[in-house]
Amino acid sequence: MSQTQKKNSSNGETKPRTSFLNRFLRGSKFMSSKPESRKESNDLETTDFQPCNETQKTATLDTARPLTSEMECGPSMEEKEQFLQKLGRTAVDKCLDLNNCRLTAADLREAGEALGGITDLRELNLSWNSEVGGNLPLTLQKFQEGSKIQALELVGCDLTSEDGAFVGQLLPMMQNLEVLDLSLNRNIGASMNSISQGLRSTSNLKVLKLHSCGLSQESVRLLDAAFRYLGGLKKLDLSCNRELGGGFEDSSALLATLEHLEVLDLHQCSLTANDVASLTQVIPLLSSLQELDLSANKKMGSSSENLLSRLRFLPALKSLLINSCALESETFTTLAEASAYLPALKIFDLSWNKCIGGNLKLLLETLKFLASLRVLRLSSCGLVTEDVALLASVIHTGHLAKLQELDLSYNDGICDAGWAIFCQNVWFLKELTELDISLRPSISRDCGQWFGHLLNAITKLSEITEIGMRRWILLPSQEEELEHFYQDHRHNIHFDLGEFQE
Numbered sequence: 001m002s003q004t005q006k007k008n009s010s011n012g013e014t015k016p017r018t019s020f021l022n023r024f025l026r027g028s029k030f031m032s033s034k035p036e037s038r039k040e041s042n043d044l045e046t047t048d049f050q051p052c053n054e055t056q057k058t059a060t061l062d063t064a065r066p067l068t069s070e071m072e073c074g075p076s077m078e079e080k081e082q083f084l085q086k087l088g089r090t091a092v093d094k095c096l097d098l099n100n101c102r103l104t105a106a107d108l109r110e111a112g113e114a115l116g117g118i119t120d121l122r123e124l125n126l127s128w129n130s131e132v133g134g135n136l137p138l139t140l141q142k143f144q145e146g147s148k149i150q151a152l153e154l155v156g157c158d159l160t161s162e163d164g165a166f167v168g169q170l171l172p173m174m175q176n177l178e179v180l181d182l183s184l185n186r187n188i189g190a191s192m193n194s195i196s197q198g199l200r201s202t203s204n205l206k207v208l209k210l211h212s213c214g215l216s217q218e219s220v221r222l223l224d225a226a227f228r229y230l231g232g233l234k235k236l237d238l239s240c241n242r243e244l245g246g247g248f249e250d251s252s253a254l255l256a257t258l259e260h261l262e263v264l265d266l267h268q269c270s271l272t273a274n275d276v277a278s279l280t281q282v283i284p285l286l287s288s289l290q291e292l293d294l295s296a297n298k299k300m301g302s303s304s305e306n307l308l309s310r311l312r313f314l315p316a317l318k319s320l321l322i323n324s325c326a327l328e329s330e331t332f333t334t335l336a337e338a339s340a341y342l343p344a345l346k347i348f349d350l351s352w353n354k355c356i357g358g359n360l361k362l363l364l365e366t367l368k369f370l371a372s373l374r375v376l377r378l379s380s381c382g383l384v385t386e387d388v389a390l391l392a393s394v395i396h397t398g399h400l401a402k403l404q405e406l407d408l409s410y411n412d413g414i415c416d417a418g419w420a421i422f423c424q425n426v427w428f429l430k431e432l433t434e435l436d437i438s439l440r441p442s443i444s445r446d447c448g449q450w451f452g453h454l455l456n457a458i459t460k461l462s463e464i465t466e467i468g469m470r471r472w473i474l475l476p477s478q479e480e481e482l483e484h485f486y487q488d489h490r491h492n493i494h495f496d497l498g499e500f501q502e
Contacts, residue, residue: 094122099153103129108139116142123151127181133158137166143173151179155209159185168194172201181209183237189214196222200229208233211265212240220247227254235263239293245270252278256285267295267321273303284310291319295349301326309334312341323351323377329359336362340369349377357382357413361390368399376403380410380440385418387411392425403429409438409468416448423453427460436468438498444471451478455485458493470498 096118103111108131115121126132132139136159143149152174154167159182167182168191180202182188188195192215199205208230215223215238227233236258238244249272264286271279276299283292292314294300300307300322308331311317320342322335332355339345348370350356356363360383367373388408394400406429408414408422419437426435439445451474458464474482474497482495 094120096121096123097125098129099125099127099155101129103131105131105135105138108132108135112139112142115139119148121147121149123179124149125151125153126157127153127155128157130156130158133163133185133187134160136163140166140170143170145173147174148176149174150176152177153179153181154185155181156184159188161187161190164188164191165194167191168196168198171195171198175201176204177202178204179207180205181207182213183209183211184213186212186214189216189219189241189243192216192219192222196226199223199226203229203232205230205233207235209235209237210241211237214243215241215247216243217245217247220244221251224251224254228257231257232260233258234260234288236261237263237265238269239265239267240269242268242270246272246275248275248278250278252282256282258286260288261286262288262316263291264289265291265293267293267297269297271297271299273299276300276303276307280307280310283307284313287314288316289314290316290344292317293319293321294325295321296324298324298326301328301331301353305331305334309338311335312338314342316344317342318344318372319347320345321347321349323349323353323379325353327353327355329355332356332359333362336366339363339366343369344372345370346372347375348373349375351377351379351381351407354380354382357387357411358384360387364390364394367394368397371399371402373400373403375405376400377405377407378411379407379436382413383408383411384413385415388414388418388422392422395428396425398428400429402431404431404463405434406432407434407436409436409470410440412439412443412445416450419448420450420453423450423457426454427457430461431463432461433463434466434468435464436466437472438468438470438496439472441471444473446473446475447478452481455481458485459489465492466494466496468496470496472497 098111101107103126108129115124126139132154136154136157157163159167164182164185164187167188171177171180182195196219199208219241220238223238252275264283269275271294283289292311294304304325304327308322311320320339327335327350332353339348350363356378360378360381367376388411426432447469454467458467
């Protein structure tokens, strides 16, 4: 986006033109009408934006009054609509979403000037604009104490450590802040001291996301000290900070003060055995917890038995993700027993834990008590024929009647007889929408006679739309069966057969 300004000619005949960004901001209800001298932008584009939660209303011009010179500087309705079409959003009083707009440093400077006049702004999203990194003070320096801003999102902005320190200085001026998302800015870990100090002034904060921010052990200690000031926090995301491991060993006590916490995401944090031991004392105290993600922490496998046994004290838990944790037989047994005390559980992901193969019967006894279960993922768990036969039996008895998504992919040890038993009973899952039985990338096999049972079952599943069968090879006769199926039944079912089948 070009932001080069034209110089005034000596005779004053040529005037600088107002940039579209500033004209847009000034033309909406929340912007003052003070004229600016900026060039109109030509190529602002965006994709994949997420609209604000507030109801969006298109700002309109006041046509009841005569036009003044200041009003003439604002964009016409047609110009505003063209601008908004480029942005993929609408003008609103309290929300400005400029994510993924390819903003330049000049744009950010202009935006900073414009934001200084916005008094009622509640939500600001500058995510996925890499030029924000190193230029954040230019954009937000005019935010004043008492700001009404409630949501600030700066995801993937290439923020520098200096930007992070600036955020820490800015936070005390944003005491109404409820959502702060700094994810995917790997350089701000070095400025966590400033950020954590600033967080102490945001007592209304409900969502804190620091996914992949380069956090270290010291970062956890600094954040833990800030938790006592964040009693209303409901969502905490510290995931994908691989240097964080070891930080919870002596610094998790204040995490227990987050009595309203509903979501805790610690996946891929390289948690150590001592971290797990420390979290064992804390997580069971978070009685409001609804979503817990501990995935991709390999050292949990041999050290999480006590933690998993205490999950029974989280009756509100709806989502439990423990995939790729290298669980061992003892820890899996403990988890299976504790799961029986989680009546609200809707999502259960145990994928990539090989110890489950041959031992699924331990979990199936628990599944009988999980009437609310909607998603069950058992991908790459080393399942064998006996496991799916037992699963088919549980399905037949109606204990998984609410299941909507079932992932059994990458379990190559199941023979055709096992798949046949499963396919003959899968139709009892009346609410199933997705089923995945794909083979792992290194293996391909011919479909057995069970494919006919699967097609027959699908005719009784009115909700199903997606069936993953990658690397299963259909015989010519089975291809004909599938063609006839499409002719006689619904066409909105997608069979994903991968590269082996057209």
